[in-house]
Amino acid sequence: MSNIQDLIRELREDNSSKIVLLVADGLGGLPMEKGGKTELETAGTPNLDGLVRDGVCGLSTPVLPGITPGSGPGHLGLFGYDPLEHRIGRGILEALGINFSVGPRDVAIRGNFCTVDGNGLITDRRAGRPSTETCVEVCKVLAQIQVPGVELFVEPVREHRFVLVIRGDGLGDAVNDTDPQAVGVKPLAAKGADAASGRTAAVVNEWLDKASKALAAHAPTNMATLRGFARYPNIATMKDAYGLKAAALAVYPMYRGLARLVGMDILDAGGSLETQVAQMEKQWKSYDFFFLHYKYTDSTGEDGNFAAKVQRIEQFDTIIPRVRALNPDVLIVTGDHSTPSKLKSHSWHPVPTILWSPSCRADPVTEFGESYCLAGGLGQVQAKYLMTLALAHAGRLGKFGA
Amino acid sequence: MSNIQDLIRELREDNSSKIVLLVADGLGGLPMEKGGKTELETAGTPNLDGLVRDGVCGLSTPVLPGITPGSGPGHLGLFGYDPLEHRIGRGILEALGINFSVGPRDVAIRGNFCTVDGNGLITDRRAGRPSTETCVEVCKVLAQIQVPGVELFVEPVREHRFVLVIRGDGLGDAVNDTDPQAVGVKPLAAKGADAASGRTAAVVNEWLDKASKALAAHAPTNMATLRGFARYPNIATMKDAYGLKAAALAVYPMYRGLARLVGMDILDAGGSLETQVAQMEKQWKSYDFFFLHYKYTDSTGEDGNFAAKVQRIEQFDTIIPRVRALNPDVLIVTGDHSTPSKLKSHSWHPVPTILWSPSCRADPVTEFGESYCLAGGLGQVQAKYLMTLALAHAGRLGKFGA
Numbered sequence: 001m002s003n004i005q006d007l008i009r010e011l012r013e014d015n016s017s018k019i020v021l022l023v024a025d026g027l028g029g030l031p032m033e034k035g036g037k038t039e040l041e042t043a044g045t046p047n048l049d050g051l052v053r054d055g056v057c058g059l060s061t062p063v064l065p066g067i068t069p070g071s072g073p074g075h076l077g078l079f080g081y082d083p084l085e086h087r088i089g090r091g092i093l094e095a096l097g098i099n100f101s102v103g104p105r106d107v108a109i110r111g112n113f114c115t116v117d118g119n120g121l122i123t124d125r126r127a128g129r130p131s132t133e134t135c136v137e138v139c140k141v142l143a144q145i146q147v148p149g150v151e152l153f154v155e156p157v158r159e160h161r162f163v164l165v166i167r168g169d170g171l172g173d174a175v176n177d178t179d180p181q182a183v184g185v186k187p188l189a190a191k192g193a194d195a196a197s198g199r200t201a202a203v204v205n206e207w208l209d210k211a212s213k214a215l216a217a218h219a220p221t222n223m224a225t226l227r228g229f230a231r232y233p234n235i236a237t238m239k240d241a242y243g244l245k246a247a248a249l250a251v252y253p254m255y256r257g258l259a260r261l262v263g264m265d266i267l268d269a270g271g272s273l274e275t276q277v278a279q280m281e282k283q284w285k286s287y288d289f290f291f292l293h294y295k296y297t298d299s300t301g302e303d304g305n306f307a308a309k310v311q312r313i314e315q316f317d318t319i320i321p322r323v324r325a326l327n328p329d330v331l332i333v334t335g336d337h338s339t340p341s342k343l344k345s346h347s348w349h350p351v352p353t354i355l356w357s358p359s360c361r362a363d364p365v366t367e368f369g370e371s372y373c374l375a376g377g378l379g380q381v382q383a384k385y386l387m388t389l390a391l392a393h394a395g396r397l398g399k400f401g402a
Numbered sequence: 403m404s405n406i407q408d409l410i411r412e413l414r415e416d417n418s419s420k421i422v423l424l425v426a427d428g429l430g431g432l433p434m435e436k437g438g439k440t441e442l443e444t445a446g447t448p449n450l451d452g453l454v455r456d457g458v459c460g461l462s463t464p465v466l467p468g469i470t471p472g473s474g475p476g477h478l479g480l481f482g483y484d485p486l487e488h489r490i491g492r493g494i495l496e497a498l499g500i501n502f503s504v505g506p507r508d509v510a511i512r513g514n515f516c517t518v519d520g521n522g523l524i525t526d527r528r529a530g531r532p533s534t535e536t537c538v539e540v541c542k543v544l545a546q547i548q549v550p551g552v553e554l555f556v557e558p559v560r561e562h563r564f565v566l567v568i569r570g571d572g573l574g575d576a577v578n579d580t581d582p583q584a585v586g587v588k589p590l591a592a593k594g595a596d597a598a599s600g601r602t603a604a605v606v607n608e609w610l611d612k613a614s615k616a617l618a619a620h621a622p623t624n625m626a627t628l629r630g631f632a633r634y635p636n637i638a639t640m641k642d643a644y645g646l647k648a649a650a651l652a653v654y655p656m657y658r659g660l661a662r663l664v665g666m667d668i669l670d671a672g673g674s675l676e677t678q679v680a681q682m683e684k685q686w687k688s689y690d691f692f693f694l695h696y697k698y699t700d701s702t703g704e705d706g707n708f709a710a711k712v713q714r715i716e717q718f719d720t721i722i723p724r725v726r727a728l729n730p731d732v733l734i735v736t737g738d739h740s741t742p743s744k745l746k747s748h749s750w751h752p753v754p755t756i757l758w759s760p761s762c763r764a765d766p767v768t769e770f771g772e773s774y775c776l777a778g779g780l781g782q783v784q785a786k787y788l789m790t791l792a793l794a795h796a797g798r799l800g801k802f803g804a
Contacts, residue, residue, distance in 0.1 A: 379782035388468030392750045401472035402495045
């Protein structure tokens with residue numbers, strides 16, 4: 001049994017319990033200096049501390065010790081999917097990030113505008129970093145290109161970056177990047193490593209040929225390179241995997257996209273914690289599982305702004321009473337990874353985590369923080385098992401064997 | 403390496419050391435109210451506390467976080483077998499539970515007496531819950547039935563339940579339940595999902611036809627349904643896997659049966675802890691490994707009787723000095739799962755565990771209990787690795803690699 005989800009499917013017992021997963025993106029941190037406190041330990045979090053006292057805490061390892069996850073694997077783990085078994089390609093993530101609704105027949109590809117000379121040799125791999133307005137305009141030109149047998153979508157991202165999506169049947173994604181990662185050379189031709197990917201490569205080469213002609217008068221954005229070919233991942237919905245009718249409350253498109261990948265309904269979350277929680281309250285009776293995503297604990301960490309991250313954690317803390325008032329059967333608070341302000345980036349450090357439920361075995365921890373969680377009853381647990389624990393505490397898993 | 407046992411086999415070094423595994427069934431618990439103590443934390447356990455001070459403690463996860471095991475997977479894990487790789491079917495467990503000596507050529511099946519009307523439609527799926535005396539009598543009728551090419555055994559369980567065992571060659575167990583789980587319909591015919599299971603289905607259909615005639619005059623127990631078809635699991639003995647000559651001291655048939663599955667000798671354990679320990683003392687020189695099973699910490703938990711579970715734990719504590727006096731090289735105290743009185747059932751919560759050996763690295767814990775064990779040197783460990791640790795401390799595992 002390599003997959004915890006096969007086991008869950010075998011043991012599933014549906015009921016009317018409700019599970020809430022609150023994700024403070026990049027929650028885990030580091031002290032700025034020796035002997036200091038982390039962002040979370042510095043923050044005043046009376047409501048999270050109360051949840052720790054009533055529940056069980058520990059540290060979640062997003063993938064494996066030492067592995068720093070991106071947002072994709074970080075969230076898949078929290079949704080109970082082994083992030084090493086379910087890879088989400090870069091093209092798909094880029095498409096999710098701009099709120100493009102990718103589907104099972106799609107191959108998504110990251111595009112870069114570049115500048116080529118009269119001989120077709122690349123002189124600037126980023127086309128002089130055009131404005132996003134230019135990007136939008138030139139994407140409209142590319143969107144006119146058609147290739148028989150497939151549907152094509154070209155969507156701007158920003159500056160020199162866009163997304164190309166090919167929709168069709170039997171398309172593979174084992175295709176090389178056409179970006180040669182150098183100037184003074186021509187873009188590479190696309191080649192497929194298998195028959196299905198060969199079909200994708202043929203579409204792409206025809207498209208690139210037509211793009212070259214369509215962009216001829218648009219220097220410096222007079223050519224494009226493609227990379228990160230990715231097919232839509234074959235992944236069970238949370239309904240299929242766990243029997244949960246799940247809803248996502250996320251302000252940023254990327255996280256809505258990740259939630260949509262596992263079959264969650266995407267609710268109108270507005271633009272703030274206030275509107276997210278209000279929507280959870282409004283939709284409480286309609287779903288078994290709510291995923292609420294809070295971005296700013298990550299973005300402040302990436303900015304290296306310790307004080308701002310502390311403040312964002314304190315802001316996150318204020319929603320806990322309203323969520324508890326809804327009376328969920330299981331409430332989990334965690335992050336998809338750590339983003340220490342000190343490192344200004346995602347990191348591999350385990351993530352402080354709380355699981356609250358009437359059936360949890362309380363531990364002696366009284367405050368929420370990285371070092372306090374070391375004494376917690378969850379121990380150090382792989383993120384992918386948090387969902388199993390949630391289902392167990394929700395009474396949704398039967399006994400394994402007699 | 404999917405199987406820890408392949409590695410153990412590679413590293414095995416036999417010697418004359420002795421390992422004792424004391425299993426208090428369902429040992430782990432929960433406080434009855436917030437801030438309270440568990441059953442184990444409430445119990446006065448001076449001898450177990452002494453063992454904790456001299457040894458190392460921690461928490462054992464029987465299968466995976468959130469997974470509640472039955473007795474089968476719970477014990478296989480403690481015996482060092484991955485319970486996800488070695489499944490024990492329900493028919494086999496039912497046969498073990500009545501002390502029927504199942505073997506490698508057997509398919510064991512759970513049977514229910516039911517009542518059918520003149521058209522063969524089921525009117526009562528449990529035949530009006532006959533007395534166990536009736537069950538015994540009617541099983542004698544069924545035991546007369548023969549089917550060419552196989553040996554058949556029919557053994558009463560209780561009330562409407564019995565066990566049918568088919569002994570023969572090349573019999574599969576991928577056969578549907580014949581119980582339609584409904585009244586007003588006929589029992590289903592057995593069908594095999596593969597050739598070997600087709601042979602089993604053919605035997606069973608012939609047997610059911612003969613049973614229908616033999617029971618015609620025995621209403622309300624005038625028909626039978628079958629479910630939980632299970633072949634004897636293909637599992638290495640502890641002698642083959644670890645080089646251990648192993649003995650079991652268990653009062654209840656199910657646990658003797660599980661021990662027999664992995665090749666343990668079943669010693670006469672009498673009916674109490676006193677007789678179990680006396681037999682261990684008597685047979686001390688004859689075995690390398692002793693498994694002692696204590697049932698009442700589980701049954702009191704299942705009854706929801708917190709006080710009785712506390713008292714049973716205190717009773718279990720009294721045998722520790724006699725076991726230590728035998729001077730084992732390794733002594734493990736644990737449970738096969740938790741059975742919190744609060745939940746009145748098996749649960750997924752990790753199980754407090756002690757490992758004592760002269761070579762263990764002691765930890766600062768001084769008392770045996772769920773929350774104390776959080777600070778223990780074993781950490782949170784999967785049950786299947788306790789056997790590896792026992793072998794290591796017994797000096798029975800060589801170095802891996804040069």
